[in-house]
């Protein structure tokens with residue numbers, strides 16, 4: 001079977017994923033750099049069997065601790081900061097991030113997929129703000145400047161491809177990538 005992709009709807013979609021969202025938000029609240037600190041969010045610090053809800057990128061890389069790890073697996077290292085979740089704050093920040101997208105596109109162009117992942121359709125925004133890569137960079141810069149929060153952005157002609165692009169490329173490079 002062949003599929004002619006040229007007949008499928010062709011839009012400009014950004015898939016925006018916050019890096020280690022809970023860990024990054026908590027890092028900022030603690031005055032730490034989300035990308036440099038070793039931070040894990042654990043359900044209950046008083047229980048050794050408590051589950052790790054989120055880990056910062058360096059925590060994953062340097063200590064192999066990730067979502068689903070147990071607190072007793074975390075080594076005793078002075079560089080490591082353990083915090084309990086602040087769900088209400090994460091949700092509030094997520095709402096603020098949606099507001100940030102709304103600077104560039106109308107509300108009905110924003111599809112909030114989860115607390116840390118959104119798709120936005122920028123078809124109507126390019127004449128005002130520039131091409132897809134430019135808009136992705138602006139959003140990424142705004143987030144870093146105003147929230148100190150890192151994100152990865154995939155760009156594609158539909159939600160599936162923008163998500164694939166994000167998972168395959170953008171996360172590795174820590175940036176945004178055009179694939180239209």
Ligand SMILES: [Mg+2]
Nearest residue numbers: 018019020116
């Ligand atoms: Mg994420």
